[in-house]
Amino acid sequence: MTNPQIAAALEELAVLYQLDGADRYRVLAYVNSARTIRSEGSSVEEMAKNGTVTSLPGVGKTLEEKIIALVETGEIPAAAKLKEKLPAGLIEMNRIPGLGPKTVRRLHDELDVSTLDELKAAAEAHEVSAMKGLGPKQEANIVEGIERLQAEPEGPERKRLDEILPIAEELVEILREHASCEEAEIAGSVRRLTDTCKDVDLIATSESPKELATHIAGGKPVASAGKPSETGVRLETHTGVGVDVRIVEPDAFGNLLQHFTGSAAHNERLRAIAVKEGLHVSENGVLDDKTGKTDLFKTEKEVYKRLGYDYIEPELREQRGELEAARDGKLPKLISRQDIKGDLHCHTTLSDGHDTLEEMAEAAQELGYEYLAITDHSASHGFGDHVTPDRLWQRIEEVSRYNEGNAKSKKNFRLLAGSEVNIGTKGELDYEDDLLDALDWVIASIHTSFSKDEKKMTSRMIAAIENPLVDCIGHPTGRLLNKRDPYPLNIGEAISAAFESGTLFEINSNPQRRDLNDIHARMAADAGVGIVINTDAHRAETLSYINYGIATARRAWLGPDQVLNTGEWWK
């Protein structure tokens, strides 16, 4: 059972407890433990079985028991029991925006409704607005919410960062162009550069906030807008992205930016620690119990300093140890775009790429790189764009001639002859050893047979890792964001094997992949596995995807020393 599956089961139990009227802090304990488990790199199932799961923060004796029952029997007894008592429809009702567990429970008890259809019928018969504390607006909201839920049962999909970032940047420019706008920034998960984002948070300072809110509401990308107010406005773009714009007075810009950048978990921990020191942190400032005074700060750096921390980069604010590190002066120096000296994974017209070897080389030099590995697909790629051994031998010659030409003109740039070879179902590669040996650089990737079980996939992967001719594993888990789950793989075992054999792992920068992800990349680097950040570009323009890979590396706490293509070509 994967960590996200365990987390989902605990979240469901939290909702069930909530509907059952449990103490809110008990509910919170389940929500928090689910969050911890979701961002844990090691297998929580294994931790539960070997008795170490209580080492996770927020997981105690009771949760340990429940997790063990879950991984052994597939369900948590307490959840099964509550499900007998509370119809499944109640969990669905809880997903109606604006409707929480308290109201859902009252609707069930007082109107005897157990399904979405029954609730909708009751609302349409105006039974809801007849209840104490509920009125016509709630009733209309319920009908609308049910219709939306039935049309789109999964709820709105989170957008990938590359789909949402350009919109956020366009909107923040529209804020900045207004005369009354002093400062405007992207906040929220977009600023933390997460893989996917639910919506866009923008913050700004202005002496005429309502005017600024009205201005952004009339922006070109905006399809609809709520009522602009003194504190901001809520928008929806033509592409269906929700946008929250928050505006405050200029003096509190640092507090506001810190607050709305999140993550929620980071801020909750930050505030909990502050309370012990008599400080209360919010978007409106830092209140000191001793003096009764609230301090406002123009920059985030000052906010963190006031609370006793070094400045924490947004990508690190995920409640993964960054607060402790910032207090002890032990935050890592993160990698940045300027550190990257070359790209070690791209495709040309030889296989399925759009541009020629020369065009890719040209683009790499424009990015200031010193080297670029040409890694077209291998002999069994299929789709009519496989590369035969003969053709790859020729390609090695072409690369060599290109480099000779460059040497004459004294350019500090070279191409590397490489390949992205397929890992077969038993871990075998699809070129002969002498050809692989003649290449400068070999990436091995899994492109077929994703549905084998974890044991088979792991041993297949480890066979490739242990092959001395393999330099690097490409997109190691095979996921496609919002499209395809990672194949089953024991990442911990793969990391150990890679460390033993000196094989590198790739962070694939394609924004649909970002694979390794932040959690696994941090795990691999902590275990001493070398990381390379590649784009897997299939055309010259997409060499710029490197920024997404760097974002993942930063979220993984990586510095330039842990990423090999920050130095000159080493082989």
Added chain:
DNA sequence: GCCGTTTTCGGCCCGACTGTTTTCAGTCG
């Protein structure tokens, strides 16, 4: 349900908004 330099019980982050109410509970981020 978890946790501990306010320790084994009594706390547990913060504020805005909404819809319903005349002071607030519930929901959300």
